[in-house]
């Protein structure tokens with residue numbers, strides 16, 4: 377049945393909830409937009425006449441906006457055709473507050489690095505929407521980023537192993553300091569780490585327990601978790617180093633985020 381309808385299916389329009397990750401001018405009057413969509417994941421589409429449109433797209437295709445879009449599905453590497461967009465939430469703070477903007481930019485960069493078009497899943501879109509809502513509602517950007525990243529890495533299949541020492545297998549011990557090994561996403565206790573030569577990120581037992589909680593809590597309860605200032609710094613360093621290792625490159629927007637959050 378799907379085959380019989382496939383010809384029709386390529387041009388069929390569907391509605392999807394989507395967040396704008398990137399928007400570029402194209403030619404005289406069009407825009408090319410990359411969205412992160414519910415269920416579908418990332419898609420890139422063309423909005424014909426969007427630069428001139430007074431009605432269909434005006435003030436809607438701004439970066440980080442949450443929309444309901446009507447579009448075709450991209451086929452054979454072509455762009456989707458974006459027919460209409462309705463604004464669900466403009467997330468204005470994410471474009472006007474420097475700390476929120478740079479934090480959202482790190483999330484955007486990591487999503488663009490780690491996902492491909494039309495490889496959707498059920499968890500990434502709600503996580504991104506949760507993060508943007510919390511930034512918009514003035515929750516500390518650094519905490520929102522920590523929760524977003526630890527869960528993002530887990531969803532894409534690279535959940536670090538933080539519950540016990542990779543060397544001796546012992547569970548976390550209070551007041552012990554652990555070193556994180558980004559190459560295999562694991563931690564070592566002080567004793568096991570003596571055999572390793574290169575410098576690693578140090579994580580306290582408290583930081584590891586907080587991160588473990590951040591992985592296990594339902595998303596709506598995440599904001600109740602509190603990190604101490606030391607844990608926040610340790611967690612950020614670890615998430616940055618681990619991301620660089622996973623993607624084998626620097627996360628460019630991280631430096632801007634660091635500069636913005638250190639000002640506040």
Ligand SMILES: [Zn+2]
Pocket residue numbers: 541542543544545546564565566567568569
């Ligand atoms: Zn050990």
